[in-house]
Amino acid sequence: MSCNAAVTSLLNGQAASGLRAEAGTEVMSYRDALHWTMRDALQRHYSVLIMGQGVDDHKGIFGSTTGLAQEFGADRVMDMPLAEEGMTGVAIGAALNGLYPIQTHIRADFSLLAMNQIINLAAKYKYMFGGRFDVPMLIRMIVGRSWGQGAQHSQSLQSLFAHIPGLRVVMPSSSQSILDTYPAVIDRYRGPVISFEHRLMYDLQFYVAPLSPGQEIDPFGSRLVRPGEEVTIVATSIMVLEAMRAAEHLARVADIQCEVIDLHCVSSPDWDLVMHSVEKTGRLVVADTSWREYGVCAEVCRVVAERNPGCLKAPVVTLGMQPAPCPTAKCLEDLFYPDLRQLVGVLATLVTGNEIHGLPLPDTQSMADVYKRFKGPF
Amino acid sequence: MEYSQQFCELFFQALRIRLVEERIIELYPSDSIQSPVHLSIGQEAVAVGACRDLRETDLVFCTYRSHAYYLAKGGSLAEMFAELYGKVTGCARGKAGSMHLAAPEVGLMGASAVVASTIPHAVGAALAAKRLGNDQVVVGVFGDGATEEGVYHESLNFAVLHRLPVVFLCENNGLAVHSSQKARQGYDLLEHARSYGLSVCHIAEGYDFVKVADTMSDIIQRVRLTREPVFVEIRTYRYKEHVGPGEDFMCGYRQQEEWLAWKRQDPLEQYGDLAETIRPAIMKEIEEAVHFAMSSPFPSVEELLRDVV
Numbered sequence: 001m002s003c004n005a006a007v008t009s010l011l012n013g014q015a016a017s018g019l020r021a022e023a024g025t026e027v028m029s030y031r032d033a034l035h036w037t038m039r040d041a042l043q044r045h046y047s048v049l050i051m052g053q054g055v056d057d058h059k060g061i062f063g064s065t066t067g068l069a070q071e072f073g074a075d076r077v078m079d080m081p082l083a084e085e086g087m088t089g090v091a092i093g094a095a096l097n098g099l100y101p102i103q104t105h106i107r108a109d110f111s112l113l114a115m116n117q118i119i120n121l122a123a124k125y126k127y128m129f130g131g132r133f134d135v136p137m138l139i140r141m142i143v144g145r146s147w148g149q150g151a152q153h154s155q156s157l158q159s160l161f162a163h164i165p166g167l168r169v170v171m172p173s174s175s176q177s178i179l180d181t182y183p184a185v186i187d188r189y190r191g192p193v194i195s196f197e198h199r200l201m202y203d204l205q206f207y208v209a210p211l212s213p214g215q216e217i218d219p220f221g222s223r224l225v226r227p228g229e230e231v232t233i234v235a236t237s238i239m240v241l242e243a244m245r246a247a248e249h250l251a252r253v254a255d256i257q258c259e260v261i262d263l264h265c266v267s268s269p270d271w272d273l274v275m276h277s278v279e280k281t282g283r284l285v286v287a288d289t290s291w292r293e294y295g296v297c298a299e300v301c302r303v304v305a306e307r308n309p310g311c312l313k314a315p316v317v318t319l320g321m322q323p324a325p326c327p328t329a330k331c332l333e334d335l336f337y338p339d340l341r342q343l344v345g346v347l348a349t350l351v352t353g354n355e356i357h358g359l360p361l362p363d364t365q366s367m368a369d370v371y372k373r374f375k376g377p378f
Numbered sequence: 379m380e381y382s383q384q385f386c387e388l389f390f391q392a393l394r395i396r397l398v399e400e401r402i403i404e405l406y407p408s409d410s411i412q413s414p415v416h417l418s419i420g421q422e423a424v425a426v427g428a429c430r431d432l433r434e435t436d437l438v439f440c441t442y443r444s445h446a447y448y449l450a451k452g453g454s455l456a457e458m459f460a461e462l463y464g465k466v467t468g469c470a471r472g473k474a475g476s477m478h479l480a481a482p483e484v485g486l487m488g489a490s491a492v493v494a495s496t497i498p499h500a501v502g503a504a505l506a507a508k509r510l511g512n513d514q515v516v517v518g519v520f521g522d523g524a525t526e527e528g529v530y531h532e533s534l535n536f537a538v539l540h541r542l543p544v545v546f547l548c549e550n551n552g553l554a555v556h557s558s559q560k561a562r563q564g565y566d567l568l569e570h571a572r573s574y575g576l577s578v579c580h581i582a583e584g585y586d587f588v589k590v591a592d593t594m595s596d597i598i599q600r601v602r603l604t605r606e607p608v609f610v611e612i613r614t615y616r617y618k619e620h621v622g623p624g625e626d627f628m629c630g631y632r633q634q635e636e637w638l639a640w641k642r643q644d645p646l647e648q649y650g651d652l653a654e655t656i657r658p659a660i661m662k663e664i665e666e667a668v669h670f671a672m673s674s675p676f677p678s679v680e681e682l683l684r685d686v687v
Contacts, residue, residue, distance in 0.1 A: 049509065075509060076509075081532065081535060081536060081539070083528075083529075083532035083535070083536070085498075085528065085529045085532065086498045086501075086528075086529045086531075086532025086533050086535075086536060087498070087532070087536070088498075089495065089496075089497070089498025089499055089501070089502060089529060089532075089533070090498045090499075090501050090502035090505060090533075090536055091502060092498070092499050092502060093439070093498060093499035093500060093501060093502020093503040093504075093505070093506070093516075094502040094503065094505050094506040094509075095502070096487060096488075096499060096502070096503055096506075097437065097502070097503035097506035097507060097510075097514075097516075098506050098510055099505070099506045099509060099510075101502075116492060116495060116529075117495065117498070117529075120490070120492050120495060121490065121492075121495055121496075121499070125488065126685050126686070126687075127473060127685045127686050128470065128473060128474055128478050128488075129469075129470045129473070129474055129478060129480045129488055130468070130469065130470030130471035130472070130473050130474065130685065131471065131684065131685035132469075132470065132480055132482050133480070133482060133487075133488065165686050165687075166686055166687060168687060191687050268687075
């Protein structure tokens with residue numbers, strides 16, 4: 001954990017309570033952390049190549065690659081044709097012959113055009129050839145949300161990829177998480193990694209702490225981000241922030257202590273960490289950014305059910321998107337995603353064992369209203 | 379009859395591949411090879427011609443019909459048989475079977491069983507060669523059917539756009555499984571490739587390994603110097619069924635006369651005397667490879683989850 005615990009965001013310009021002492025005092029946005037790691041990779045590794053549609057334009061993948069083509073050259077920060085499958089294949093071929101490609105999908109939805117290369121080739125190249133090849137590459141996918149992103153600009157497809165052996169899937173939930181994960185992956189890991197970045201977090205400021213000299217963080221670990229006794233919240237991506245806000249609310253109004261685990265690497269979570277927590281609290285809420293069916297929520301339940309279902313004092317509660325494509329009308333979209341009020345509600349019910357728990361709920365209407373500082377375009 | 383040394387060397391390579399595959403056909407009923415085999419018989423000359431002047435550091439990406447390229451590029455025969463037998467001494471430790479042969483130590487960079495899927499890998503490897511400033515030539519091998527896939531177009535565009543040292547090598551046997559090229563394509567392969575700005579080359583005599591080797595030699599040399607992509611179409615003929623050890627001329631989708639006409643041009647069929655002279659040495663090597671495969675151990679339990687990530 002150490003400095004990974006620095007997920008406490010500076011929502012509304014205010015540092016939330018519960019900030020861990022070792023979380024650091026420097027402030028960095030999610031976007032700036034991405035930009036820092038991209039520049040750092042180009043600077044330290046001659047083999048690194050950033051490739052994606054629009055990586056060299058004035059918007060630079062929401063600011064995460066801005067100016068890098070000018071600084072490092074168009075042959076290292078390459079604008080790519082609209083050809084997701086072919087360009088993923090090009091990245092694989094480049095990786096097989098000595099480069100480290102970082103590919104971007106400005107919406108995770110577009111990666112569906114590249115599924116053949118990701119699943120049939122990148123994921124299998126090592127195993128299928130008996131360990132003769134490595135395919136070191138990072139694929140960055142951005143999950144959109146709110147302001148009418150709709151059915152094809154908002155999907156959070158982590159479970160699709162985490163299902164496939166051979167792929168590592170991470171979901172950075174803070175600036176610190178990016179700083180801890182990307183350089184470690186690029187420096188030390190020789191296989192394909194898919195990272196889901198959440199667009200709503202790009203503008204958020206987080207406290208960060210640099211690594212101490214010699215300190216190494218497991219880029220594929222899960223992180224205990226808030227200790228607690230009464231209920232475990234296992235969360236991914238931006239839902240980690242929602243879990244922290246819910247935990248802080250319950251601590252403030254009822255002295256209920258929630259333990260929050262950032263699953264982070266959804267393809268190979270630290271199940272011992274999860275089980276240890278659930279065995280301690282006896283209560284579990286899973287909050288994921290995607291659909292609950294056959295996804296992270298279902299997977300966490302599978303593992304608890306297989307390992308120690310008897311440790312649960314109450315049925316598990318899962319929160320995710322409603323089982324429909326994402327609608328665009330705001331009134332529907334607000335119903336489509338779970339909100340803080342809902343999360344606090346299920347936690348309070350679970351801990352008190354009573355739906356009429358009498359605890360005050362936060363009046364937040366939607367997460368998008370809280371996280372977004374602007375009205376679009378998004 | 380006198381043969382040139384060049385002819386003899388290529389004849390040896392092509393005959394070796396054919397005899398290896400004929401041995402596979404003999405062994406197949408024993409069920410020791412539990413892997414779908416897509417035989418190259420009839421197409422050997424393309425592989426040996428294309429690979430003759432490639433260096434070990436030059437890279438080839440190919441398809442599930444890759445026995446010929448694996449051997450022509452210099453992959454170990456014993457490791458290939460061991461792989462077909464599912465043994466841990468195989469080139470992929472018994473995890474590839476016939477369809478995913480690889481020998482990175484000699485630049486055979488892997489074969490995929492999904493049509494067209496390695497074409498962009500050749501382009502990407504060429505991109506790396508350009509970035510790293512070496513003189514590698516990369517060859518992407520695919521069939522006529524692969525040119526119908528979107529990723530083929532994406533790959534041609536990118537190679538031309540960034541002027542990459544890659545040879546697109548289309549082995550045109552006129553068939554995608556059982557469907558004829560005419561039933562599938564509304565374009566002319568060469569015209570189409572030319573429209574992307576590629577320089578193109580066509581070889582009608584895909585049985586003639588000397589002609590293939592000499593033409594490819596010029597192309598490889600040109601790509602090595604100019605660092606520009608080239609498209610090559612080589613006509614060839616698949617003697618066996620799409621997958622499996624048998625013949626399928628009785629099935630009605632193609633005529634046996636085509637095959638007979640092709641065989642009349644095929645040096646391996648026409649120079650029986652030369653073949654008989656060379657055959658014993660090759661058969662000895664094959665039997666040693668088969669023995670190595672049969673006497674090797676199967677993968678242990680630990681292999682199941684090894685090399686996943």
